[in-house]
Amino acid sequence: MIEHKKFSNLETDRLLLRNVNHKDVDFIYRLFSDERVCEFLYDEELFISRNDAIEFVEWSKNPEVKGCNRWILVKKGANQEQIGTCGFDYWDRTNNIAEIGYDLWHEYWGKGYMKEALISAIESGFNNMGLNRINAFVALENINSIKLLEKLGFKNEGIYRDKHLFRGKYYDYYSFSLLKKTGINSKVNSTRPL
Ligand SMILES: CC(C)(COP(=O)(O)OP(=O)(O)OC[C@H]1O[C@@H](n2cnc3c(N)ncnc32)[C@H](O)[C@@H]1OP(=O)(O)O)[C@@H](O)C(=O)NCCC(=O)NCCS
Incomplete structure (x- = not known):
């Protein structure tokens, strides 16, 4: 019997989503050492060396075995430019729940x-x-991310108090979820603004 991959590479109109590899170290370093990108990421300090990015890539290896992954978002076209990441973590296989980042x-x-x-x-x-x-x-302050989740049909279930201790202060987070039975907001079209 053929077993389907849990973390296949994916393709959209404008992007390729491929699992992270060592070619991505420089981009990962640039991304996670940038103060604008990391402004509201209170679960992790800014990367301060390429070694941080190498560790991240190592952590992302063998997703099928580890049960978590990170895709690199690559813009289709000649340059194959890396523009971001996304993926799943904290997979609870008993209850079929995972966290997206x-x-x-x-x-x-x-x-x-x-x-x-x-x-x-x-x-x-x-x-x-x-x-x-x-x-x-x-x-709570990450307005762009909140708008994105709401657009996709995620439900805001309330505040997860004191979720992360960061630089001596606790930060509240909104807890959003999307269920399979309700699915992605059907008005969302992959290439046009809502
Ligand atoms: C969170 C984050 C990914 C959101 O990115 P984003 O570009 O705002 O999100 P989207 O891809 O949904 O783009 C939506 C915007 O693109 C616009 N847009 C322009 N062209 C579009 C097109 N062809 N299709 C869809 N939307 C389009 C939409 O109108 C919308 O703009 P608006 O919010 O002003 O209305 C980004 O802010 C980010 O990476 N932040 C730093 C890291 C971070 O905080 N991660 C999340 C941790 S929880």
């Missing part, structure tokens, strides 16, 4: 790229991982 290089914000990538990632989570519920946790 995503980060886009700031020059590409406001162009619908992450919405396009997440539609594909979420569909893969429901179909290939067999998820019933996808969690997303967002800092």
Whole structure:
């Protein structure tokens, strides 16, 4: 019997989503050492050396074995430019729940790229991982991320108090979720603004 991959590479109109590899170290370093990109990521300090990015790539290896992954978002076309990442973590296989995370290089914000990538990632989570519920946790100030989740049909279930201790202060997060039975907001089109 053929066993289907849980974390296949994916393709959308404008993007390829391929699992992270060593070619991505420089981009990962640039992304996670950038203060704009990381402004509301209170679960991790800014990367301060390429070694941080190498560790991230190592952590992302063998997704099928580890049960978590990170796709690199690559713009289709001659340059094959890396523009962001997304992926699943904290897979609870008993209850078919996992958490989604995503980060886009700031020059590409406001162009619908992450919405396009997440539609594909979420569909893969429901179909290939067999998820019933996808969690997303967002800092209260992260308006762009909140708008994105709401557009996709995630429900805001309330505040997860003191979720992360960061630089001596606790931060509340919104707890969002999407269920398979309600699915992605049907009005969402992968290439047009809502
Ligand atoms: C969160 C994040 C991914 C959101 O990115 P984004 O570009 O705003 O999200 P989208 O891909 O949904 O793009 C939506 C915007 O693109 C616009 N847009 C332009 N062209 C579009 C197109 N062809 N298709 C769809 N939307 C388009 C939409 O109108 C919308 O703009 P608006 O919010 O002003 O109405 C980004 O801000 C980010 O990476 N932040 C830093 C990391 C981070 O915080 N990650 C999340 C942690 S929880």
